Amino acid sequence: MSRILIVDDDSQMREALTVAIHRYGYPVDAAKNANTALEMIKEKDYSLIITDMKMPGMSGLEFIKSVRAHTLTVPILVITGFATVENAVECMKHGASDYLMKPFSFDTLEQAIRGLLNNDFSGDAEIITGDERMLQTLRMAKEVARTDTTVLITGESGTGKELVARYIHKNSNRSSRRMIAVNCAAIPDNLLESELFGHEKGAFTGAIERKIGKFELANKSTLLLDEIGEMPTSVQAKLLRVLQEKEIDRIGGRSPVAVDIRIIATTNRDLIQEIEKGNFREDLYYRLGVFPIELPPLRERPGDIVLLANHFLERYTKQYGKTIKGFSPSAVDYMNSCPWRGNIRELQNAIQRAVLLCTSSLIEREHIIVNNNHRAEPQRSVMTLKEMEREMIIKTLKITGGNRTKAAEKLGITVRTLRNKLNEYQLNL
Numbered sequence: 378m379s380r381i382l383i384v385d386d387d388s389q390m391r392e393a394l395t396v397a398i399h400r401y402g403y404p405v406d407a408a409k410n411a412n413t414a415l416e417m418i419k420e421k422d423y424s425l426i427i428t429d430m431k432m433p434g435m436s437g438l439e440f441i442k443s444v445r446a447h448t449l450t451v452p453i454l455v456i457t458g459f460a461t462v463e464n465a466v467e468c469m470k471h472g473a474s475d476y477l478m479k480p481f482s483f484d485t486l487e488q489a490i491r492g493l494l495n496n497d498f499s500g501d502a503e504i505i506t507g508d509e510r511m512l513q514t515l516r517m518a519k520e521v522a523r524t525d526t527t528v529l530i531t532g533e534s535g536t537g538k539e540l541v542a543r544y545i546h547k548n549s550n551r552s553s554r555r556m557i558a559v560n561c562a563a564i565p566d567n568l569l570e571s572e573l574f575g576h577e578k579g580a581f582t583g584a585i586e587r588k589i590g591k592f593e594l595a596n597k598s599t600l601l602l603d604e605i606g607e608m609p610t611s612v613q614a615k616l617l618r619v620l621q622e623k624e625i626d627r628i629g630g631r632s633p634v635a636v637d638i639r640i641i642a643t644t645n646r647d648l649i650q651e652i653e654k655g656n657f658r659e660d661l662y663y664r665l666g667v668f669p670i671e672l673p674p675l676r677e678r679p680g681d682i683v684l685l686a687n688h689f690l691e692r693y694t695k696q697y698g699k700t701i702k703g704f705s706p707s708a709v710d711y712m713n714s715c716p717w718r719g720n721i722r723e724l725q726n727a728i729q730r731a732v733l734l735c736t737s738s739l740i741e742r743e744h745i746i747v748n749n750n751h752r753a754e755p756q757r758s759v760m761t762l763k764e765m766e767r768e769m770i771i772k773t774l775k776i777t778g779g780n781r782t783k784a785a786e787k788l789g790i791t792v793r794t795l796r797n798k799l800n801e802y803q804l805n806l
């Protein structure tokens with residue numbers, strides 16, 4: 378059973394994380410400092426440790442080093458504020474498995490946790506389907522995999538876009554190398570460019586050392602640009618150049634570097650609509666969409682609901698050491714009648730929860746808990762007011778294309794206040 382340990386000196390954050398993680402179905406303990414956490418690790422086995430960076434006493438980094446001195450296997454998820462990105466990178470170097478930048482939504486947290494706990498599944502997951510349209514799509518995906526064609530995968534959240542991207546990479550002649558993935562939605566706009574292109578030492582304030590970007594890391598392999606609809610237009614222009622010239626410019630670099638990469642992009646947005654709104658470049662859309670793949674929502678592949686439910690049932694009964702034979706007829710009816718707005722991910726989470734709740738040999742209707750008021754806007758309750766303000770500012774500037782006067786107007790504050798807040802939050806937008 379996956380037990381999670383939270384380490385954070387902020388009691389509100391500890392509380393919020395505990396409640397959220399409970400809701401995902403995992404048992405959880407919390408420690409208010411790193412020393413206590415180290416004691417707890419000696420007492421109990423944890424499958425995941427989530428730690429804050431900045432804590433009085435032993436810092437997050439020191440803590441990670443101490444944990445890694447004893448065990449290399451437990452995944453460590455680091456939570457960090459904007460100002461400590463460099464520290465987060467430092468943490469990754471010392472053995473952290475992933476990091477989340479504040480503010481983050483419950484959805485992002487859940488995904489990060491499940492990703493780390495199901496590591497051996499997610500890398501090489503099987504695609505389960507009996508749906509004719511899906512099977513046809515997969516046949517085509519396999520064909521195109523062998524070429525270097527750019528692929529654009531669209532579909533609602535949770536329809537399996539990343540899974541299909543991995544399937545394409547696995548069936549390509551680049552599969553001996555690791556696919557590199559960048560989630561454009563998870564990286565603040567002003568950091569995305571250096572994340573992708575890298576930078577030379579001293580290219581801008583804070584560029585303490587040279588950084589190799591994801592494009593270069595993905596050389597001779599596949600680069601997955603996840604949630605490309607969230608990419609700011611300035612970076613879109615640079616991406617277009619990479620696709621055309623097959624070379625990149627590191628920020629502050631003197632000469633371009635040649636790269637050989639296969640790009641797969643995903644989005645759950647309607648890019649045509651985004652083009653009309655001026656958020657997405659039309660020329661880039663046509664470059665990317667050479668081979669479009671559209672994944673149907675789960676409600677349009679009705680036969681797959683029970684098929685997938687059984688697949689997940691088998692996985693989670695094994696994982697939790699339970700003996701559950703199947704679903705009761707009322708549970709099956711109920712699953713078939715659900716809208717599954719969060720698609721396969723939602724079904725998967727519901728079955729995982731049902732397996733945990735079920736104490737008999739059949740999953741009953743009441744074990745299946747579906748969140749109906751759903752997914753359009755992820756819940757944000759982990760955020761503080763300040764974090765919300767910061768996010769509002771980022772979003773508004775994105776909408777206005779970086780125009781501060783317009784952004785201030787939309788936010789109902791003066792340009793001067795906006796400038797002060799940008800300074801306060803160290804936003805370089």
Ligand SMILES: Nc1ncnc2c1ncn2[C@@H]1O[C@H](COP(=O)(O)OP(=O)(O)OP(=O)(O)O)[C@@H](O)[C@H]1O
Nearest residue numbers: 502503504505534535536537538539540645721722
């Ligand atoms: N056909 C399938 N068979 C088995 N598992 C699936 C299938 N489709 C999706 N999944 C699982 O559902 C979850 C969501 O899939 P994935 O992350 O690929 O979706 P996504 O479209 O990228 O979602 P999002 O838009 O939210 O990023 C993953 O755990 C994945 O393994």
Ligand SMILES: [Mg+2]
Nearest residue numbers: 538539603643
């Ligand atoms: Mg995805």
